[in-house]
Every structure is written in structure tokens, then in C-alpha cells.
């Protein structure tokens with residue numbers, strides 16, 4: 001039997017071993033690591049809401065009113081007002097009949113895909129889809145097909161093959177992210193919707209990295225492109241730009257009813273604390289308010305500053321991949337930036353990204369100052385010249 005030590009040694013040898021870093025301050029634009037203050041370019045708290053006073057206050061107030069725990073799964077104990085209000089607000093903001101909230105985004109993907117699909121169905125995923133979507137697809141027992149990243153021709157061919165031989169009641173679900181988590185680029189949503197309509201497939205779009213960033217009220221890429229109506233299942237997380245935790249699906253009432261009945265990560269899991277749901281509601285309200293627009297503007301100004309300072313194109317989202325290649329080199333660059341310039345910029349490696357495409361995953365937020373961005377840009381240019 002292989003020992004855990006042997007397995008860890010293999011990871012170490014391939015520069016793929018991970019270590020948890022101890023952080024001694026809140027996740028702000030600057031963070032304390034081993035006594036050193038680092039500029040934090042690792043967080044998905046794109047608008048800086050994880051430490052916003054109103055959202056913190058909302059968390060505290062809901063705890064006072066509703067307690068710390070929800071007691072059981074909602075199918076056992078019922079839905080408290082914070083759960084119900086959050087779902088109503090998500091549905092209204094996304095323009096759907098209903099929504100369902102899970103404890104986190106991972107549980108949402110896993111539960112939704114495994115509930116919607118079964119053996120005989122087909123799920124067609126973009127190659128760069130997040131691990132949670134792949135895991136949900138695998139768990140479902142459906143036939144799993146993958147199309148090369150954003151390759152519409154290949155997607156169309158797979159749809160053609162699938163529809164030519166599928167049984168009449170079999171479901172076909174296309175799955176993509178709106179903003180890809182490790183590359184920061186956009187999916188061609190309007191074209192994907194046209195294809196799904198042509199064939200009569202279903203479409204699930206994960207807006208994990210679009211929420212808060214894009215669209216007139218920050219609802220994501222679908223809102224920006226005005227194509228949300230063409231998406232059957234709008235998914236996302238409340239743990240990134242919303243600064244709290246939780247995951248959601250917004251869809252028609254029958255689809256949400258079906259998920260409530262069949263999504264095992266919803267049914268067999270204690271409901272999120274009422275404070276989490278209430279704080280997420282206040283965060284979403286803030287994202288859609290004039291203050292949210294200002295924070296979005298600040299984020300996009302920061303992205304422009306980075307583009308100017310590095311003489312690169314304006315990034316498509318808050319995620320900027322700085323490509324390196326070999327895992328060992330990406331780790332080394334990340335460490336050098338920390339040691340020489342007090343920058344926290346994580347290296348991402350296989351299996352999070354394909355082999356030999358290791359990179360620094362830089363995330364900018366509305367909380368960074370122009371000086372923070374310029375220091376980062378200068379250090380990157382200096383160490384990768």
C-alpha cells in the first residue's frame with residue numbers, strides 16, 4: 001500500500017506540493033504573512049466587500065436576530081427569512097422566476113449537475129471549466145463531452161452528434177463559465193446561446209467571476225451582453241465579489257423545484273447560517289447600488305493602470321494570468337516577488353491549470369491603490385524581463 005509520505009514526495013519532486021500559508025490579518029489589499037505586510041494580489045474579493053462595514057454589521061445583526069446556525073437542512077427545518085429574502089432578491093436581480101442558495105459554489109455545481117443529469121443524458125463542458133463543474137458532471141453519470149476552450153465549431157459538432165442519436169427524453173446540457181477562473185477571459189455567451197437554441201439544449205453558465213465586475217448593475221457578463229434570458233441556469237458564488245459565502249442557481253420555478261427535490265448537496269447539508277444569507281443579501285444590494293458602480297469603476301481604473309504600466313492590453317476581467325510555463329519557475333517567481341517586493345501573487349499549477357501552463361494568477365480589486373498596482377507592474381517587468 002502506498003504511504004502518504006511517498007505520495008507527498010512525488011508531489012514535491014514535481015513542484016506540485018501545496019502548503020497552507022498562515023495569514024494573520026483580514027483579507028484586505030494588504031495582508032500580514034509571517035510578520036511581513038504583503039500587497040495582496042491573491043484574493044477574489046474583487047470589490048473589497050469582505051471587510052465592508054455595512055456587510056459586517058448585517059452579519060452581526062442577523063446573528064443577534066436568528067442565531068448562529070440554521071439547525072438542519074432546509075427540507076427538515078424550513079427556510080428562515082434571510083434564506084427566503086436572499087433567494088427572492090437573486091431571482092429578481094437575475095430576471096428569473098426563482099433561485100436556490102447552497103452553502104458555497106462548489107456544492108452548487110456538484111448538486112445542480114448531479115440532480116439535473118443522469119445516465120443517458122449528455123453534458124458538454126468547455127475544456128477550462130472549473131473543477132466543481134467537472135466533478136458535478138462526473139457524479140451525474142451522464143456522458144461527458146468536452147469542447148476545446150471557447151471553440152464554437154467543435155461545440156456545434158458535438159451537439160450535432162449528440163442530437164442525432166439521443167433518446168427523446170434525454171437531456172443535453174452545455175456548461176461554461178462566463179469569466180474563466182484561471183485565464184480571466186470571456187465565454188462567447190451570445191454565440192453559445194444561439195447554438196443551444198438551434199439544437200434545443202439546456203445551458204448552465206457559472207458567473208463566479210463575473211458577478212460584481214460586469215454589467216450595468218454588476219450582475220455579470222450575461223447582464224452586460226443582455227443575454228440572461230437565453231440561459232436556463234444562471235449560477236454563481238457569493239464568496240468572491242460579494243465578499244461573504246454561498247452559491248446560487250437562478251432559473252425557472254420548475255427547475256428550481258427540481259433542484260430542491262434532487263440536489264443532494266442541498267438536501268443532505270445543514271442550511272447556511274442565517275447571518276451568511278443576510279450578509280450576502282446586503283452585499284448584493286450594495287453591488288447593484290451607486291456605491292457598487294463606483295467600486296466597479298475603481299476596479300476597472302486599476303485594471304487600466306496595470307495595462308498602462310505593463311504595456312499590455314486592458315484585461316477582460318479582474319483576473320490576469322501572468323504566464324510562466326513550468327511549475328518550478330512559477331513558484332520561484334511568486335517567491336521572488338514576495339521576498340523582494342512584498343507582493344503576494346500566487347502561482348497556480350497543474351492540476352488547477354493544464355500541465356506546463358503554470359502561471360501567476362494576479363487578481364486586482366477595487367481596494368488596491370494606484371501605488372500598489374504600479375509596484376506590482378514594476379516588479380513583474382523587472383523579474384520577468
Ligand code: PMP
Pocket residue numbers: 104105106107109130132177181206208209237238239246247
Ligand atoms: N465556480 C468557479 C468558476 C470558481 O472559480 C469557484 C471557486 N474557485 C467555484 C465555482 C466554487 O465557488 P465557492 O468558492 O463558493 O465554493
